[in-house]
Amino acid sequence: MRKLLFSLSALVLATFSADAQTSQRGFKAGYVAMVGSGEVAPEQMENFKKRAKRIAESVAQNEPGTLVFEFSVQPDGKTVDLLEIYQNAEAFVAHVKHMRAEFGQEVNPRKPGKIVVFGSPNAEMKEILARREPMYETYIDGFTR
Secondary structure (H helix, E strand, C coil): CHHHHHHHHHHHHCCCCCCCCCCCCHHHHCCEEEEEEEEECHHHHHHHHHHHHHHHHHHHHHCCCEEEEEEEECCCCCEEEEEEEECCHHHHHHHHHHHHHHHCCCCCCEEEEEEEEEECCCHHHHHHHHHHCCEECCCCCCCCC
């Protein structure tokens, strides 16, 4: 599954054009990506889907540095994955602040699970994610079209 998630992240990153200030793209340009899993009780799935839709719409409207923010459910019907790609670690921090301000009071039916981080997170991003005990992938080389 990890290979599949990494491949999916790479595929999504490949769809973005270069930043105006640099000819580099993807992780070389500072992008950070995450794949996080969590479980939703079957009786809460419809509520979760409605909440996910509201959150995704808000992220799309208010966070220009969030490049990808997509939920999916695994075949077991209870494990929900979230693919997130940000222009840089600062955009991730802005995302978290936005989520806390707009949705922080709501109960999230998705219980957090494993999280894998790609790219070069800064200290603030790592501090935010620390309670989730993320696995950090180390970039070697590659390209993004």
